[in-house]
Amino acid sequence: MRTRAAARNNGTETWQRYLVTEQVGFLLRTAAQRHTSIFASQMIEGLTAPQFAALSKLMELGACSQNQLGRLIYLDVATIKGVVERLQARRLVTAQKDPSDGRRHEITLTEAGRRLMKKAVPIAERITEQTLMPLRGRDRATLLRLLKQIS
Numbered sequence: 001m002r003t004r005a006a007a008r009n010n011g012t013e014t015w016q017r018y019l020v021t022e023q024v025g026f027l028l029r030t031a032a033q034r035h036t037s038i039f040a041s042q043m044i045e046g047l048t049a050p051q052f053a054a055l056s057k058l059m060e061l062g063a064c065s066q067n068q069l070g071r072l073i074y075l076d077v078a079t080i081k082g083v084v085e086r087l088q089a090r091r092l093v094t095a096q097k098d099p100s101d102g103r104r105h106e107i108t109l110t111e112a113g114r115r116l117m118k119k120a121v122p123i124a125e126r127i128t129e130q131t132l133m134p135l136r137g138r139d140r141a142t143l144l145r146l147l148k149q150i151s
Contacts, residue, residue, distance in 0.1 A: 035131045042127050044120055050075060050083050052120060055092060059117050063108040092116060
């Protein structure tokens, strides 16, 4: 990717042309920070994005193992363990040993978890809308398609 500085200064060293604010990692991070800020300011009952993702995936799939849940929402073993423990403490999920494999924990959404998600999903949709607000129709679809390709 050529930068504006590179276009102006073809004879300069690479490090002299490098503009961090035009790099993919920087732009992805700032976009993620914007979304995280919007999410934190609007989501109900103090749900974090990883907690919401876990509850949402359980709504979609039903019960699943803790490790599978972590893989499905791209959280490592230690992180999903903490997320599940916090959701259990709030009585939004239950975790029980899998009868067929005592090493696995099967995570299930509780009725309180289902009720919370029924209220939280419309808010999450508004959060997505606000995050994408600077973009219009085709640009939104293009961004989502491109992000899926690199995820």
